[in-house]
Amino acid sequence: VSARAGIVVTGTEVLTGVITDRNGPWLGGQLSAMGVEVAQISVVGDHPEDIRKALGWLRDEGVDLIVTSGGLGPTEDDLTVAVVAEFQGLELELDDALGKRVGKILDGVSKRWKGIDPEALERSRIKQSTIPAGAAILEPVGTAPGVVVDPLSGDGPTVVVLPGPPRELQPMWEAAVESGVFSGAIAGRVQRERRIVRMYGLPESEVAATIIAARDSGISVDELEITTCLRSGEVEIDTRFEPELTGVYDAFAEVVRERHGKQVFSEDGSTTDEIVARLLLERNMTVAVAESFTGGLMAARLTDMPGSSDTFAGGVVAYTADAKVSMVGVDRAVIEEHGVVSVEVAEALARGAAERFGAQAGIGLTGEAGPESASGRPVGTVCIAVVVNGVVSSSENTLRGQRADVRERGPVNAMHALRRALQSSA
């Protein structure tokens, strides 16, 4: 059996919706990728009792490892280290050597900020260098060290205590994984296999039917752990299985291909964005964008990945008709004839973007995100055009949902339109 883990995210601000937790899913992904099964992610407030209960539940569940995030800061509501020490039956001790290293970091902080209170800083230093006796230390990336703590009794889960800010948590997680205590905790792990099939352009119910069809044809799909997920128009089949069931998975994947070959765009884990970037690089092309209702989200998506300067030429956010004319070169007569939300304007935006930025590919998006319609077209109407080496394709669709959904979904549709255009331009 696989090693099992639980994740405890602390923070009243997460529980009450002030911020959205990124650490739980990230840690879940890291653990899954190393073959550790994640039993649960618990989000609890900054109360010692709530943190203690969440840890206790996971211990009762028999997990091998608990990872916590948050509650290592300098304020009084940051209590995780003290709670974990008590949970593992250990005393808190000031670690002098660690205290010196934290002190050096805080010296840097006091140079960056003017007029900082030296007493407050010293209290932070003491608090952040006080750790459970015998814990393995994870050196601070910000100001707070993390710890990896085994139970004093030798019986129960190992607890990895990490800070809340993702840019601190992520490198410290790498350090935790390399610690001996960590390896000991998940020693019994099995590397489970995982395959992801991604599809675009079909409803989730079709996938349900396909799983049943595979079972009816004698494939032991129930031995596989299959989860399906619909997001922003993409349907994903995520399958985990013990290595000896690879043959069963292969037979299932064949049924998926037979029934949805046209919709499958990824079987190797690649995302849409990775596929589009690869296609652009292979063809030695760059892409430019002119967008309206997506307000920069299309460009932001095209520049999200490292190395995007090799594939992205530039973008214009042309909210107004004037900007579409002056900044992208759309013919005002086309706007007047067809309306600002029209495939004709989307095509002119795609062509104009490619031309103005000297790119071989262009994307044009115009639509009505709401909440009220300014263009006269119904909210959710989106027109998307793609041009690749002068060949234009375009479509008009009506997206459901609220402003944020429409703004998010436009770039998804445009990425797939670009992917298809690039694939057929080979």
Added chain:
Amino acid sequence: VSARAGIVVTGTEVLTGVITDRNGPWLGGQLSAMGVEVAQISVVGDHPEDIRKALGWLRDEGVDLIVTSGGLGPTEDDLTVAVVAEFQGLELELDDALGKRVGKILDGVSKRWKGIDPEALERSRIKQSTIPAGAAILEPVGTAPGVVVDPLSGDGPTVVVLPGPPRELQPMWEAAVESGVFSGAIAGRVQRERRIVRMYGLPESEVAATIIAARDSGISVDELEITTCLRSGEVEIDTRFEPELTGVYDAFAEVVRERHGKQVFSEDGSTTDEIVARLLLERNMTVAVAESFTGGLMAARLTDMPGSSDTFAGGVVAYTADAKVSMVGVDRAVIEEHGVVSVEVAEALARGAAERFGAQAGIGLTGEAGPESASGRPVGTVCIAVVVNGVVSSSENTLRGQRADVRERGPVNAMHALRRALQSSA
């Protein structure tokens, strides 16, 4: 005492980091806003046993209400309704009238998608119309209805079962809140007060010191529930308290104002973006942006709020030096003399953006997001300029963190620079 609630988010894809849950924090925010205390958010996989355990834990905790999200889809891993029925001691029944309404929705689906399997659709219809006997129905926004289910025994929490897609969950939550069953569950609630103070330009440790100073001066801060949170450079003090403690809060807030008056930018819950939008509207100004390393995120942020067409003139994503020259009118000599990542280029971008889009305010961002430096400047170097009615201000900073952090933090700093420039242009 306040009513208490727990949230159970189901979905292996959330647990394994494939997608980030938005529903838990959203529901937490809704419950908090109505004065219901949130005990925990649990994220569990699509396994009946895991969902059952999470529900059981919350019942043992004595919560009045449990809200679940996800697991209402047509596939076999969608099990929430069946698990909740069993948990509440109720049989599952096909609701014929509901079945007809779901059938009509699915007719629409089959018209939108070509070649859909009618048997799969009928199975979806039956599955999604089979609900716990006597449950209150929440009409579908997508294809799946939700339910509100009291325990048969009359003893234990009411469970609200909602779908996973946020655009379905959010309107169905409104319907759930209006149901009689829901009101009964949280009848004992107390409307707790909540105040949020937002600050920019100080480290979190200063806030820790301020809380201690307030206590030392005799203010009963420990009777308030104070949480502090640092995100993207903004420090937030989020305080909840029973209405009779308003005087204690007011005294605490006065200490915060005395010590951090210059850094406090919001005391009424307004976000930075709301404040900037209000300032632009009051001054009858629009803003334009020319950005490089943020790749569209600055424009996306300025267009995120409804009504942004009144304040946003347009944007250019100028990744290359050529685009900065041709699309924004930056003088090539300035780039050659100072380098592409420089305050001089940021200022030229801000001025050029305002001019090209005919706006009174302009923002220019240039920087090095990494992972490798293309400009020769260290990764994390960002130059931000703001122009308001021809008056330019600019700054250079070094941001820590990874590519995504640098890309996200740039717009935060630029929004505050714009806020300050607008406030001093009054």
